[in-house]
Amino acid sequence: MNRKPLGFxxxxxxxxFLHMIRIAIDTLGGDNGSAPIVDGILEFLKxxxxxxxxxVGKKEELKKLEGLCEIVDAPDIxxxxxxxxxxxxxxxxxxxxxxxxxxxxxxxxxxxxxxxxGFLSSSTLLLKTIPGVNRAAFIAPFPTKVKGHKVVILxxxxxxxxxxxxxxxxxxxxxxxxxxxxxxxxPKTYLLSxxxxxxxxxxxxxxxYKLLEATDSHFKGNIEARxxxxxxxxxxxxxxxxxNIFLKASEGMAKMMSGMIKNAFKKxxxxxxxxxxxxxxxxxxxxxxxxxxxxxxxLLGVNGVVVKVHGNADCYSTYCAIxxxxxxxxxxxxxxxxxxx
Amino acid sequence: MNRKPLGFxxxxxxxxFLHMIRIAIDTLGGDNGSAPIVDGILEFLKxxxxxxxxxVGKKEELKKLEGLCEIVDAPDIxxxxxxxxxxxxxxxxxxxxxxxxxxxxxxxxxxxxxxxxGFLSSSTLLLKTIPGVNRAAFIAPFPTKVKGHKVVILxxxxxxxxxxxxxxxxxxxxxxxxxxxxxxxxPKTYLLSxxxxxxxxxxxxxxxYKLLEATDSHFKGNIEARxxxxxxxxxxxxxxxxxNIFLKASEGMAKMMSGMIKNAFKKxxxxxxxxxxxxxxxxxxxxxxxxxxxxxxxLLGVNGVVVKVHGNADCYSTYCAIxxxxxxxxxxxxxxxxxxx
Numbered sequence: 001m002n003r004k005p006l007g008f009x010x011x012x013x014x015x016x017f018l019h020m021i022r023i024a025i026d027t028l029g030g031d032n033g034s035a036p037i038v039d040g041i042l043e044f045l046k047x048x049x050x051x052x053x054x055x056v057g058k059k060e061e062l063k064k065l066e067g068l069c070e071i072v073d074a075p076d077i078x079x080x081x082x083x084x085x086x087x088x089x090x091x092x093x094x095x096x097x098x099x100x101x102x103x104x105x106x107x108x109x110x111x112x113x114x115x116x117x118g119f120l121s122s123s124t125l126l127l128k129t130i131p132g133v134n135r136a137a138f139i140a141p142f143p144t145k146v147k148g149h150k151v152v153i154l155x156x157x158x159x160x161x162x163x164x165x166x167x168x169x170x171x172x173x174x175x176x177x178x179x180x181x182x183x184x185x186x187p188k189t190y191l192l193s194x195x196x197x198x199x200x201x202x203x204x205x206x207x208x209y210k211l212l213e214a215t216d217s218h219f220k221g222n223i224e225a226r227x228x229x230x231x232x233x234x235x236x237x238x239x240x241x242x243x244n245i246f247l248k249a250s251e252g253m254a255k256m257m258s259g260m261i262k263n264a265f266k267k268x269x270x271x272x273x274x275x276x277x278x279x280x281x282x283x284x285x286x287x288x289x290x291x292x293x294x295x296x297x298x299l300l301g302v303n304g305v306v307v308k309v310h311g312n313a314d315c316y317s318t319y320c321a322i323x324x325x326x327x328x329x330x331x332x333x334x335x336x337x338x339x340x341x
Numbered sequence: 342m343n344r345k346p347l348g349f350x351x352x353x354x355x356x357x358f359l360h361m362i363r364i365a366i367d368t369l370g371g372d373n374g375s376a377p378i379v380d381g382i383l384e385f386l387k388x389x390x391x392x393x394x395x396x397v398g399k400k401e402e403l404k405k406l407e408g409l410c411e412i413v414d415a416p417d418i419x420x421x422x423x424x425x426x427x428x429x430x431x432x433x434x435x436x437x438x439x440x441x442x443x444x445x446x447x448x449x450x451x452x453x454x455x456x457x458x459g460f461l462s463s464s465t466l467l468l469k470t471i472p473g474v475n476r477a478a479f480i481a482p483f484p485t486k487v488k489g490h491k492v493v494i495l496x497x498x499x500x501x502x503x504x505x506x507x508x509x510x511x512x513x514x515x516x517x518x519x520x521x522x523x524x525x526x527x528p529k530t531y532l533l534s535x536x537x538x539x540x541x542x543x544x545x546x547x548x549x550y551k552l553l554e555a556t557d558s559h560f561k562g563n564i565e566a567r568x569x570x571x572x573x574x575x576x577x578x579x580x581x582x583x584x585n586i587f588l589k590a591s592e593g594m595a596k597m598m599s600g601m602i603k604n605a606f607k608k609x610x611x612x613x614x615x616x617x618x619x620x621x622x623x624x625x626x627x628x629x630x631x632x633x634x635x636x637x638x639x640l641l642g643v644n645g646v647v648v649k650v651h652g653n654a655d656c657y658s659t660y661c662a663i664x665x666x667x668x669x670x671x672x673x674x675x676x677x678x679x680x681x682x
Contacts, residue, residue: 081538145597157535160543194498194585197422202501202582225589229597241543242586244535248566249590256486256570257598264619274615278605 020052021329024107026098027057028077029114030313034061040318056098078114084121099126102304109305109325113313120158127302132341135159136301137170146231152177156247159240164207167237173300174235175218176340180331187234190223296321305329361393362670365448368398369418369435370455371654375402381659397439419455425462440467443645450646450666454654461499468643473682476500477642478511487572493519497588500581505548508578514641515576516559517681521672528575531564637662646670
């Protein structure tokens with residue numbers, strides 16, 4: 001009779017001291033202020049007793065979190081367009097303090113919906129890139145035509161240009177992400193290009209093709225942008241500038257078409273009735289397309305787990321981003337990259 | 342009484358000898374063979390008595406056109422992935438012969454749905470670029486959120502990389518197209534980038550920003566891919582590699598969403614009934630998104646009018662492409678570029 005509670009206590013302590021995952025959340029800098037971020041943290045804590053959260057931001061805006069998580073007062077907001085020097089000087093900013101917690105080993109992961117450039121600079125400058133990684137890369141999972149299947153694309157905007165060797169490193173990081181986070185066995189990797197033949201592509205792309213062909217057993221060749229979401233690719237590698245264009249072109253078109261669909265249904269009573277019939281199908285579609293559920297973009301290649309939530313973060317996307325951060329820590333992605341690169 | 346017929350006769354001859362537009366159509370190399378191209382020509386000729394067509398291809402496949410237009414027998418098909426040297430050696434190919442007709446001044450415009458690379462090489466090598474134009478560019482009008490408004494984007498794939506000076510030239514050509522072909526007064530030009538601030542962009546992009554700012558009064562700054570179709574831009578300038586990624590990412594997403602919408606309506610009798618209600622709205626959407634109606638991509642910057650139809654050309658897209666070719670000749674676009682550059 002005595003054994004059971006003892007075993008339970010032991011496990012409990014084991015979880016607390018060895019596996020309690022600690023995540024710092026920058027609650028400032030998002031388009032909608034700290035309120036939705038706070039709500040996202042509250043929701044996450046309800047479902048995840050094994051995670052300890054450090055909320056960083058304006059103390060007076062974090063009252064709802066008192067007693068539920070550690071609070072760090074850092075009232076300054078890094079401006080959207082801050083350069084690297086500016087961020088590194090803003091030592092009282094929520095962003096700088098958040099990333100510093102990771103640097104000092106006080107947390108395992110950081111999450112922010114603030115300035116992308118600022119978060120990128122502070123993360124790479126404070127946490128440093130993993131040995132063997134020249135450049136960190138933003139990676140994000142995209143929906144595909146194949147239900148439930150996601151393709152990861154990187155870099156979607158950490159760099160303005162990349163070398164062939166950097167693209168090779170992105171491939172390795174993407175494959176590790178696909179394997180360990182999305183559970184894809186033996187992921188298939190493609191290089192984003194303007195045609196499928198090896199001779200297609202930008203000068204750097206052509207060089208990267210040769211390098212990947214020679215070194216990466218997952219590499220299957222070039223892929224055109226129109227097929228990146230077709231479902232057969234697991235990892236799509238591209239330089240940061242092109243990846244950003246791809247991401248935003250897809251996003252823009254998806255938004256434009258959603259708007260047109262909504263208009264088609266809004267016209268009159270009959271079209272509204274029409275909507276009732278296809279509501280379920282439309283919901284499935286918007287779930288497939290919902291970038292919020294993917295937890296934003298992850299910065300791979302730095303010593304730590306860094307998750308960037310969309311600037312327009314709400315409660316749900318914050319929840320999802322913390323969930324992804326937790327998973328990245330559990331799967332020890334940074335160390336896997338260290339070994340794999 | 343005598344004057345009228347005389348006047349008429351004079352006008353008639355004037356039209357015939359001075360204004361009869363001559364267009365050569367390559368009927369081979371498309372995914373669906375020559376039949377839909379022939380049908381497109383027939384439809385076009387019904388509505389356009391003032392255009393003389395030269396159909397180039399396998400003589401036996403052009404029987405329907407006998408007596409209606411000139412026929413040039415050229416049975417060889419340029420393969421999809423032909424390099425420049427290969428095309429220039431295929432002197433019996435429909436593509437080479439079509440472009441040669443323009444080179445020899447026998448036609449004012451050429452249209453093809455064959456190999457894009459082959460058409461690009463033969464057009465630039467045979468027709469040469471306009472003095473002052475370093476590189477020809479593929480341009481296409483895209484639908485936007487603003488009903489009826491189109492934005493032209495170039496280059497969408499003629500080059501794999503471009504210099505800042507080439508991007509500046511693209512801006513001038515795009516503006517002339519927007520003004521004279523789409524009738525936009527004082528078009529607004531943007532540079533496709535990964536952010537709106539001047540410091541954003543690839544190294545070449547940043548240089549092009551400065552050049553455009555200094556020389557182009559239409560230039561309004563950078564535009565992100567997600568806003569390229571928002572409706573406020575008339576001309577979007579980009580290098581050929583990035584433009585191709587933009588084009589195909591938009592296309593891929595549009596296709597994916599259309600597929601999902603169709604599935605949502607196909608599920609059962611009720612969803613099919615739902616479709617009946619929104620049929621009109623959906624039709625409006627597909628009309629907005631219909632790339633076929635834009636007549637494919639135009640190659641700007643060469644001495645002549647060159648229109649590339651989508652490889653998957655059907656009767657309607659062929660019709661539209663010839664219509665665009667006619668308009669480009671009427672508006673004397675090549676000479677306008679010569680003067681404007």
